[in-house]
Amino acid sequence: MKPPYGILEGKPINNQAAMIFSKLASLVEESGWEGACHITTALLHVAFTEIGLVSTPVLGEAKIGNIVFDHSWAEVDRKPFDVAITLPLSNQGLPPGISPVFSGIDTTTGKPTIVEYGTFSNVGEFAAAEHIRSISFIDYVDQFPGPPDFLTLLRKCIKAIC
Secondary structure, three states: OOOOHHHHOOOOOOHHHHHHHHHHHHHHHHHOOOOOHHHHHHHHHHHHHHOOOOEEEEEEEEEEOOEEEEEEEEEEOOEEEEOHHHOOOHHHOOOOOOOOEEOOEEOOOOOEOOOEEEOOOOOOOOHHHHHHHHOOHHHHHHHOOOOOOHHHHHHHHHHHHO
């Protein structure tokens, strides 16, 4: 994925943020890493904070069409930054071709994303979201049910954004 520089024109987001986002999004895409929203949100939040952006990690719901699911993303100035939306858990039933979201913008089309972020259902959090909210990042990494090469992928992510 090329850095979303065109989206930056007139925005208070710097090129360093675009490079971090682009590297992380490329790594997720190249590895085929499904369901990486919580980890990538934490990494974006830490990296953005390190370069001086006020970032907020959000654990809420995403909505695409009629499908609502628990999801995580980072926000800067209330705009979503979401690299993991491209490869949600395979059991979500989402349409293919959803692009990473940079400051609320679809990085493929350059237009506002079709993904809605917030809280849409009245069922409350799924058990997994409740569990994630209740533990530290280190505990989450230790328990992560990700791919067998998860720790290698995590090291690559950290190396890419640092």
